[in-house]
Amino acid sequence: MGAGQIGGIATLLDIDFENAAGFLGHTADVSEAQFVVYYLSHAMMFCAGVLLEAHVVLTPASCVVGEKYKFELYAGTHKFLENTGVSRQVHHICLHKGYNHTMRWKVCTSDNLALLILNQQFSFHMHENGAEYIVNRVRYGVAAPNGEARYKDRSCRFYGWGSRRNGFLIPLLINLYRLDVTVLPSENCHQMWNYKNKYLCIRQPACKSEKHGALCPDDLGSVVVCSGYVLGMMTSRLIDRPCGVGFTDLSKYNKFLTCGVDDSRDLVDHDVYMEFDTARPLMSLQTVSNGKSTKTKTTTPKKI
Secondary structure, eight states: OOHHHHHHHHHHHSSOOSOTTSBOOEEOOTTSOTTEEEEEOTTOOEEEEEEEETTEEEEOGGGTTTOOSOEEEEESOSBOOTTOSEEEEEEEEEEETTOOGGGTTTSOOOOOOEEEEESSOOOSSSOOTTOSSOOOOOBOSTTSOOTHHHHHOSOOEEEEOOTTGGGOOSOSOSBOEEEEOEEEOGGGSOGGGSGGGOBOEEEOOOBSSGGGTTSOOOOTTOEEEETTEEEEEEOOOGGGTTSOOSEEEGGGGHHHHHHHHHHHGGGTTSOTTOOOSSOOTTEEEEEEOSSSOEEEEOOOOOOO
16 A cells, blocks of 8 residues: 555545645645655654755654564655655664663553654755655754744744644655644743743634544654754654653753764665764664564763
8 A cells, every 4th residue: 555545545535635644734835834844654654854965854753663574665755645756765763772661561661753864865955756845954063043033033833744633653644744833942831741841832713623632633753843953853742741742952952963964974875783982962773684673772861
């Protein structure tokens, strides 16, 4: 069964045919969100991600933890359909060291982030066959709007296909949607849903249905982008409460993102068994072999 067929079935199962996603957004233009990627895990969970570099994707760790085999992800398209976009294969998975999946029912695992290292870079300069547009990356890091700057930014928005609607974990929209939001100071949100103050406080238009409350359902891995910088990533599902709900504040993870991207450059075009030679704080590396097995190495942090 292909991606288009899965999306079609999910749409038929949902009674709201006018807006299956659950949020009152708009179809994304082809000139925006050229950094969004998506994939189906081997457990048939749909997740999105964002290109930080031509070969590095940021995505929730809960989407890929325990993944044993290489898998494909897709970019260059705003449509969840078969034979659209261009694909790359994921060869390495770098999990945030703070994400402890085995203790998720006893301890809140708020560091739900992972970096995917691809077997080949996407082209940021040439149009690839099958793509609707030239793929690009999102900006990130310490230069991102922060403090008063991001609270006054009126360009913030997130993108998604609405796969979290009514418990479905597959897309309910064919086209990528955009929703404009505003980032607010953390004191404006209920702290019971903001575990260790690691989630963005955002204001968005009312959801399609009142039963969703203030947070409209969307995809794991959807990102909030302001002035071209990624500020947050949707990492929580309802079952994660009260460990935090909504978009993880990525300004809390600048070291993980910067060091992870820097180290990943050594993995491009190298043998798939290659692992990091120099340990970096807050991360562990999961390496996928040529066969159907996974070797996992947890690095020991060194001072930098």
